[in-house]
Amino acid sequence: MKVLWFAVTPSLYSENNTTHNGGGWIASLEKLIRRSSNIQLGVAFEHSDDYFKVEREDVVYYPINVWKSKALKLKRKLIYSTEEDLVVPACLKVISDFQPDVIHVFGSEWCYGLVAKYTNVPVVIHMQGSIPPYYNARFPAGYNESDLIRFNGFNIAKTLSQLLDNRNFRLRAEREERILRTCSNYMGRTAWDKNLIHLYNPSANYYYCGEALRDEFFFTDRIWRNSNNKKQFVLTTTISTPLYKGVDTILKTAKLLKDNITDDFEWRVFGVKDIAFHEWKTKIKAASCNVRLLGTLSAEELRDELLDSQIFIHPSYIDNSPNSVCEAQLLGIPVISTFVGGVPSLIEHMVTGVLVPANDPFSLAYQINHLVNNRQLAVKLGEEGRKVALGRHAPETVVRDLLNIYETLTNETGY
Structure with missing residues (x-):
């Protein structure tokens, strides 16, 4: 054929x-x-x-x-x-x-x-x-x-x-x-x-x-173990440049975490480098709330960065089936995503991940803090998400x- x-x-x-x-x-x-x-x-x-x-x-x-x-x-x-x-x-x-x-x-x-x-x-x-x-x-x-x-x-x-x-x-x-x-x-x-x-x-x-999905994520023996023993917890997001991808939500959520919960975290954002417009609009500087912009990485580099984090965050206002979410699930990382588009077909709330409303940094900040402080739940969500993703892909x-x-x-x- x-x-x-x-x-x-x-x-x-x-x-x-x-x-x-x-x-x-x-x-x-x-x-x-x-x-x-x-x-x-x-x-x-x-x-x-x-x-x-x-x-x-x-x-x-x-x-x-x-x-x-x-x-x-x-x-x-x-x-x-x-x-x-x-x-x-x-x-x-x-x-x-x-x-x-x-x-x-x-x-x-x-x-x-x-x-x-x-x-x-x-x-x-x-x-x-x-x-x-x-x-x-x-x-x-x-x-x-x-x-x-x-x-x-x-x-x-x-x-x-x-x-x-x-x-x-x-x-x-x-x-x-x-x-x-x-x-x-x-x-x-x-x-x-x-x-x-x-x-x-x-x-x-x-x-x-x-x-x-990419071989580096599917065919790997490197699986998330929540082994980061640092006092500082690490969040990761893979994102692209359109405004609807949720950079503003990252800045607002990071500020809420820093102002109300702890300063001992780092939010690593991959895929973008220039968010000056969002900083101007929200009046929140990335550096002031522990958000680091790390640009585009190879598949191997991105995989290793994700494995060094505690939670993967997907803050988009609209999406169908974001591969970034699927790849994080393949690695066994607990995922929090906005409840938009086709994402509910990838994540069952509190079973294979956590869903929050779009444009709700308050709920997102709460769920981040909840998972960081509930290791057993985080591990369970990561394991269940991985099982589903391995079959799906x-x-x-x-x-x-x-x-x-x-x-x-x-x-x-x-x-």
């Missing part, structure tokens, strides 16, 4: 990928699929290389490069439809060359899902996040667009760039709604993404498929489910 992926990363085409704290789960999935003798895999993705296709280790890679000048890159930002006008025809050219039996699109947020309108080959979209709900939650409580303008001051270029980004975020949401209404097949892994798909497209086919189960979906799609469409 010939399967063509349209991916948001180069997967294993570029193996030295250190973005998003060490690379992504698409590369992990490719490693597994390569072992399946009955799949001939093609992987297409945006990339700066000028090759049309590259064959490597029985995989055909298609680096899509339509942004070959600064003028086109600027046009992409100024005129959002340019992306659709250039990328989709390039995708159709790849389809024509590879002649797949199934097309697997990673993420409904990107324009790749639009190819379903132009081909008779069955297309299945693998849900990641979803821009319409993310756009709805784009500003934390008390934040708005005028805050960005005031913070930038006389930096007109930065303000214009952010205004364009916000407009394009809205247009991405509108485009994704078109995709969700027109594509017939989806795979996902949470009650939230299933409900979202059937909200926009009640007749769509939905298939469950778990995610393959078992490579053999992920591959079996994925291959069954491919077979179902080809049988139903006659391919």
Whole structure:
């Protein structure tokens, strides 16, 4: 069977990928699929290389490069439809060359899902996040667009760039709604993404498929033991730059901990370095409340940092199934997360982790203190979370489910 992926990363085409704290789960999935003798895999993705296709280790890679000048890159930002006008025809050219039996699109947020309108080959979209709900939650409580303008001051270029980004975020949401209404097949892994798909497209086919996580987290004998004997306790968070990821909640919660409970803690935040806007808006400096920004790490470095902590915190205002939570669970670390999006499909409250309301630093501070002072509960939550995560992300189960979906799609469409 010939399967063509349209991916948001180069997967294993570029193996030295250190973005998003060490690379992504698409590369992990490719490693597994390569072992399946009955799949001939093609992987297409945006990339700066000028090759049309590259064959490597029985995989055909298609680096899509339509942004070959600064003028086109600027046009992409100024005129959002340019992306659709250039990328989709390039995708159709790849389809024509590879002649797949199934097309697997990673993420409904990107324009790749639009190819379903132009081909008779069955297309299945693998849900990641979803821009319409993310756009709805784009500003934390008390934040708005005028805050960005005031913070930038006389930096007109930065303000214009952010205004364009916000407009394009809205247009991405509108485009994704078109995709969700027109594509017939989806795979996902949470009650939230299933409900979202059937909200926009009640007749769509939905298939469950778990995610393959990074080997450094799944195949490791290094498991959390709550062995940090320091007086100071350590919290960890892996986060990205959008405002809705909850940096403001980290600052507010850390201040509550310091002002009311103890100064003997450190909150290590990975994935971001510049939170000056949040500091300005909340009037809380990271350094003043023991929050350390440690940037992006390799998978091995991040794993070791997590194992040195007492609790993993996920403070986002919206998410589907954050891999950072799943990876922490695989290591057996107790997790506290906001009750948002698909997270309740990953965490059962007080069984495999702790759930708190979004935008509630008071509840979050309380639960942190409760776990720090209740080692037995913390260990139990970590152990139960690990058991569930090991089953949920078992490579053999992920591959079996994925291959069954491919077979179902080809049988139903006659391919």
